[in-house]
Amino acid sequence: MFSRRRRVLDIDRQPAIKSLRGRRPMEVEAMAYLALRFILALALSARPGGSSAGPVTGFIPINDLGPRLYLNQFQGGLYVHGSNQVPPAHILAGLAHGAAIQPLDTAGRPNPGGRYVLLSVGMSNNLQV
Numbered sequence: 001m002f003s004r005r006r007r008v009l010d011i012d013r014q015p016a017i018k019s020l021r022g023r024r025p026m027e028v029e030a031m032a033y034l035a036l037r038f039i040l041a042l043a044l045s046a047r048p049g050g051s052s053a054g055p056v057t058g059f060i061p062i063n064d065l066g067p068r069l070y071l072n073q074f075q076g077g078l079y080v081h082g083s084n085q086v087p088p089a090h091i092l093a094g095l096a097h098g099a100a101i102q103p104l105d106t107a108g109r110p111n112p113g114g115r116y117v118l119l120s121v122g123m124s125n126n127l128q129v
Helices: 016-021 025-045 088-099
Strands: none
16 A cells, blocks of 8 residues: 555664665674574564463473372372462471581580581582682
């Protein structure tokens, strides 16, 4: 219906194709690469329903499964019966273990003047905190 062509302008209101003519090929290639990455990132972040909370995999996170099964054999949830609430027995056991921690002397005997030590044994990435 309309025969007029639309012109794409750059930031200086110059025709975009004309503004690319004076640039070096590497600059043009770099700008095209960045534009493509931006468009790809937008396309990958789009989710059905308009949410962008994360990638769509079709899998339900284990903590959201509740009493349903994962791989048809493992019950969901972080704790027994598909629950995500820490059982009171676990809390009490953790507090008891924490209360048992005490400073030791060089022979490994309890000593109020002793030291607490955290020893990391394993690959080198265990030392990265």
